[in-house]
Amino acid sequence: MPISECCNIGVVCCEADASIPQIAHLMRKHHVGDVVVVRHEDGARIPIGIITDRDIVVETIAEQVDMDLLTAGDIMSSPLITAHENESFAESLRLMRHHKIRRLPIIDEKGVLYGIVSAGDIIHLLTLELSMLTTTMTEQPVVESQVRP
Secondary structure (H helix, E strand, C coil): CEHHHCCECCCCEEECCCEHHHHHHHHHHHCCCEEEEEEEECCEEEEEEEEEHHHHHHHHHCCCCCHHHCEHHHHCECCCCCEECCCEHHHHHHHHHHHCCCEEEEECCCCCEEEEEEHHHHHHHHHHHHHHHHHHHHHHHHHHHHHCC
């Protein structure tokens, strides 16, 4: 299965000059823990970095830095690790594990932001798949007893 089938396409984004309070507001408004930093190129969003709620805590609050003095470009994780929309689910997991990241922006063949997948998204998907398998396993004897009394 390509990773594009299980990623979120409603990615919350900002530009590199966005302030930290603006980013925190976006996170709260959209109930997300990350914002992808993009540059606009011919109307397309090209991802250049990512900021997580943890980045804000570790880089500003913990260091007692005035958040109004910093921008997304100052604290974003860059270079950004991304996966191509046609990469497999398994390859995307390997990429996340190798780079020890919990969020993976997904890009198309032109490098344009397509979506994002998080560790939580993957856990949710795997839980659903395991639940369906468990249901099949527990219902199989019942069906067999009806077919072969």
